[in-house]
Amino acid sequence: MKRLGVLLVATLLSLGALPVGAQEGGGAFQNRTNLPPPTEVTAKDTPFDGGSNITVTWQPAEGAIGYRIERAPEGGDFEAVEAVGADETSFEDGDVQNGVPYRYRVMALGEAGEESGSGVIFGVVSRPQWFNGDLFGVAIAVLLFASVVVWYIQRARRGEELFIRRIAGLEAVDEAVGRATEMGKSVLYIPGTGQISEMGTVASLNILGEIAKKTAEYGTPINVPNRDPVVYTVAREVVKGAYTAAGRPDAFQPDSVHFVVQNALAYAAAVNGIMVREKPATNFLMGPFHAESLILAETGASTGAIQIAGTDQVPQLPFFIVACDYTLMGEELYAASAYLSREPLMLGALKGEDAGKLVFLLFLVVGTLLSVLFGIDAGWILSTG
Amino acid sequence: MRDKLPLALLIILGLFGLTDRFLPHPIAEGFNQYLRDTLLRIISAFALILGLGNLILRHTKKIQKKEEHWQHSWVLLLSFLVASIIGVFGGVNGELWFPTQVGSFHFDITTIYNKVLIPLGATMFSLLAFFMASAAYRAFRARNWLAVLLLGSAFLVMLGQVPLGARIWSGIPEISQWIMEVPNTAAKRGIELGITLGILATLLKILAGIERSWLGSGR
Numbered sequence: 001m002k003r004l005g006v007l008l009v010a011t012l013l014s015l016g017a018l019p020v021g022a023q024e025g026g027g028a029f030q031n032r033t034n035l036p037p038p039t040e041v042t043a044k045d046t047p048f049d050g051g052s053n054i055t056v057t058w059q060p061a062e063g064a065i066g067y068r069i070e071r072a073p074e075g076g077d078f079e080a081v082e083a084v085g086a087d088e089t090s091f092e093d094g095d096v097q098n099g100v101p102y103r104y105r106v107m108a109l110g111e112a113g114e115e116s117g118s119g120v121i122f123g124v125v126s127r128p129q130w131f132n133g134d135l136f137g138v139a140i141a142v143l144l145f146a147s148v149v150v151w152y153i154q155r156a157r158r159g160e161e162l163f164i165r166r167i168a169g170l171e172a173v174d175e176a177v178g179r180a181t182e183m184g185k186s187v188l189y190i191p192g193t194g195q196i197s198e199m200g201t202v203a204s205l206n207i208l209g210e211i212a213k214k215t216a217e218y219g220t221p222i223n224v225p226n227r228d229p230v231v232y233t234v235a236r237e238v239v240k241g242a243y244t245a246a247g248r249p250d251a252f253q254p255d256s257v258h259f260v261v262q263n264a265l266a267y268a269a270a271v272n273g274i275m276v277r278e279k280p281a282t283n284f285l286m287g288p289f290h291a292e293s294l295i296l297a298e299t300g301a302s303t304g305a306i307q308i309a310g311t312d313q314v315p316q317l318p319f320f321i322v323a324c325d326y327t328l329m330g331e332e333l334y335a336a337s338a339y340l341s342r343e344p345l346m347l348g349a350l351k352g353e354d355a356g357k358l359v360f361l362l363f364l365v366v367g368t369l370l371s372v373l374f375g376i377d378a379g380w381i382l383s384t385g
Numbered sequence: 386m387r388d389k390l391p392l393a394l395l396i397i398l399g400l401f402g403l404t405d406r407f408l409p410h411p412i413a414e415g416f417n418q419y420l421r422d423t424l425l426r427i428i429s430a431f432a433l434i435l436g437l438g439n440l441i442l443r444h445t446k447k448i449q450k451k452e453e454h455w456q457h458s459w460v461l462l463l464s465f466l467v468a469s470i471i472g473v474f475g476g477v478n479g480e481l482w483f484p485t486q487v488g489s490f491h492f493d494i495t496t497i498y499n500k501v502l503i504p505l506g507a508t509m510f511s512l513l514a515f516f517m518a519s520a521a522y523r524a525f526r527a528r529n530w531l532a533v534l535l536l537g538s539a540f541l542v543m544l545g546q547v548p549l550g551a552r553i554w555s556g557i558p559e560i561s562q563w564i565m566e567v568p569n570t571a572a573k574r575g576i577e578l579g580i581t582l583g584i585l586a587t588l589l590k591i592l593a594g595i596e597r598s599w600l601g602s603g604r
Contacts, residue, residue, distance in 0.1 A: 050409040128410045135407055145582065149589050197425065199584045202591070202599060209598030229436030230429055238598055258443050259436030265506040277454060291510065298516040312580045314573050322524035330576040334583030337598060338590075345595045353586035357579065 035110040036061045043104040043121040048135075051098040051128030057090040058118060061108035068107040068115070069093065073100065074123075083109070096126050141360075148359065149352030156348025164347055165354070169308050169326035170339045176306045177214045180281035186221040187211070188280035190271060190296065192287020192311070193264050196230040199334075200312040204287030205231070205238050206337035207310075211284060212242035216251055224257040225274060227267040232259040268292035272299040285309040285324070286333065289316045297323035310336065331357075388600055399592050441465070468497065538564050 038058035046053040056069055069091050070078040081093055096102060101123045108116045156162060180187045189211060191204045208224065215222040224239060226232035236257040243252035260270045272295065275283065283300040285293070285307065293316040300307050301323045309320035310328025320327045328336060335353065338346035370376040398420060405417045444458035471485060472494045479485030479493030486492070525536045544550035545561020590596035 048409060050411050050414060130408060130410045130413070132407050132409045139407055142585065145585060146589055149586055150593075153593070153595065197421070199587060203583075203587055206587075206596055206598040226436070229432035232436050232439065233432050234599060237600070241598070241600070255443055255446070259439045263502070263506065265509040266502075269505075269509050273457075291513065294516045294520060295509065295512055298520055312583070314576050314580075317576070319520065322520040329579075331579035331583030334580075334587045337596065343595075346590065349586055349590045349593075349595060353582060356586070357582055360578065360582065 035063055035108055035114050035116040037116040038064070038067060038106045038108050038118045041104075041106050041118040041121060043102075043124040045124070045126045046092060048129055048131070048133040051126050052094060052096055054093045054096050054102065054104070054124055054126050055090060056093060056104050056106065056121075058106045060086065060089060061116065063110060064108035064116075065111050066109045068109060070105050070107060070117075071096075072103045074103070078103070078105065098126050098128060101125050144359065145356040148356045149349055152352030152355060153345055153348040156344040156351070159344070162344075162347050162351045164339065164350060167328070167332055167335065167339055169310065169328045169332065170336055172306075172308060172326050173211065173340060174214065176282040176284075176308055177211065177218055177220060179306055180215075181218040181220045183281040185281035186223050186278060187215055187282045187284070188271075188274065188278075188300075188305070189222060189224045189284045190286070191224065191226060191231055191235055192285075192289055193227045193267060193292060194231075194288030195228050196234060198288050200288035201228075201231055203312070203334045203337065204310075205234055207284075207286050207333075207340065208235060209238045209242045210337055210340035212239045213246045216243045216246035216248040219248075219251065221253065222256050223274065223278070223280065225260045225267070225271050226258065227260060227262060227264065229259055229262070232257065264290060264292050265295075268295045271296055275299050275303050275305070279303050280305055283307045285311075285320065286328070286336070287311065288313050289320075294319040294323060300324075388597065391600055392594055392597070396592055396594075399588065403588060403592075468494070471497065 038061045040059040041056070042058075043054055043056045046055045058067070061067075065086050066083055067086070067088065068083045069081045071081045071093060072078040081095070082091055084091055093104075102125075104121045104124060106118045108118075110116070152162070177187060189208055191208055192198075192201055194201045196202070212222055214220075222239065224235050226235055236254070239257050240249075240252050240254075243249050261267050274280070275296075276299065280303075283305045285296060285300070286309065289296070289311050290313065293311070293313075297307065297309060297320055307324035308326045308328070309324040310333040311317060311320060312330055312333055314330065317327065317329055331353070335350050338350040401413070401417060401420065405413070408414070441462065444461050446452075447455050447458040448462075471483065471492065474483035475481050475485040475493055476483075477493070478495050479491065485494075485496075521539075524532075525539060526532060541557065542561045542564055544553070545558040550557040550561065587596065591599070
């Protein structure tokens with residue numbers, strides 16, 4: 001509302017009090033009042049952005065009730081770009097063309113309608129940048145983390161034995177598939193309700209590959225209903241590949257991996273139907289889930305199936321914890337395929353991930369101590385601008 | 386070659402995805418946008434054809450072999466056929482040549498969506514309330530001290546959200562708020578940090594060609 005008022009005042013001033021004595025070429029404009037102009041005015045290309053943006057800054061003028069930012073192309077007349085309140089000291093002009101030089105000035109607006117203009121800033125050009133320097137800290141952190149992971153992969157490549165922490169939910173996978181085999185029932189694998197562009201879905205498909213190898217070895221039928229058609233096509237290839245790798249390509253049933261429906265709740269209804277009618281002995285719920293997570297997990301629990309769930313969707317974790325026998329929490333979902341495959345290189349990457357986490361944890365502890373004990377803000381390390 | 390070409394494509398395009406946030410230049414942003422919006426949509430459209438083909442074949446086979454609950458497959462196939470005819474030949478709002486109205490009774494795709502699909506979805510969603518009650522019953526049984534802690538904090542949080550809590554003692558809403566903002570947020574952030582690093586490590590494994598399950602090569 002205040003901004004609207006200032007804008008109205010600025011418009012009236014522009015119409016009624018035309019800039020008597022307005023100067024170009026660096027001279028400050030001032031009408032017949034004592035209102036001082038804004039000082040230390042700068043206009044620069046906004047750093048670390050995709051271009052088409054110029055940042056104007058100034059120091060406040062005493063007695064001003066607002067400011068009007070004016071822009072002009074080379075050789076053109078000044079036009080008001082925006083009017084802002086008295087407490088503002090900067091403005092981002094996002095309506096400029098890259099590579100075109102502009103002139104800027106800032107007008108201080110007085111209570112009685114008077115105005116006082118700053119000197120003109122010449123030749124301001126906006127250009128797009130290739131690297132977002134605001135994320136420099138993040139880029140370094142990513143590189144550091146990647147180096148730690150690569151170092152551990154190299155150690156694994158050299159044949160070093162690496163200790164991997166125990167994950168109860170993944171240790172139970174063999175038992176869960178074995179149970180289905182003993183009972184002569186199927187294994188139901190739900191690869192989440194996300195899309196292929198979500199990393200949780202990719203992690204789930206990697207786990208599916210390992211579990212499908214086990215079902216192929218044990219001769220246990222697997223049922224993989226899919227919500228997303230792209231995930232369906234990939235999941236089908238993954239299961240087929242797993243059966244081939246396990247030496248049982250003949251045992252692969254093309255219908256075992258199937259597309260159901262794209263609507264999430266309709267998908268939940270269809271999968272609930274499979275759970276209730278076919279009563280699989282083991283249910284795996286791995287990947288991104290949303291509101292339907294509890295509907296699926298509770299129905300599975302009611303059928304007496306052993307359930308192992310894992311998701312990277314934090315709000316769904318409590319539902320899985322209460323309704324499933326084992327739950328992979330967050331990053332355990334990403335660790336699962338390495339843990340199950342026991343491939344040295346994958347384990348090396350997993351070990352590197354843990355070490356990287358330790359490094360971040362140390363940063364957090366040091367940053368917290370600096371902040372709590374000495375009042376030093378260490379947030380700039382990972383500043384996102 | 387079967388593995389190498391997809392892997393090479395993934396490494397090139399994956400690196401673009403990884404550097405997306407770091408490259409604000411319009412050329413880089415435009416390319417990423419093109420990959421996400423245009424290319425993925427084209428792939429999705431083809432995959433949808435494969436998915437629907439699989440759905441129809443699977444249920445046709447069920448009917449042919451008279452497998453268990455084969456009657457359900459008739460419901461699916463007929464619904465699919467009717468909805469497809471209405472949608473393709475009747476248009477979204479019944480604007481095409483196929484009649485989607487008998488007197489005041491409309492059966493165009495928008496009406497079917499609003500009057501059938503949404504209420505059915507809402508019915509499924511409303512089941513959540515009952516599932517929550519049964520899940521909460523199991524979770525809140527005070528079997529050990531951790532469960533007692535969970536029960537106590539859940540009770541306080543719930544009490545703090547309703548006017549009764551403040552009527553009993555004005556401090557209950559504050560305690561409830563504190564539980565949500567401090568220990569709950571701390572735990573959530575810890576898990577989220579792990580997820581972020583897990584995503585990054587998975588991405589590195591895929592880009593380095595260590596993780597190949599998704600290729601269907603069985604490795």
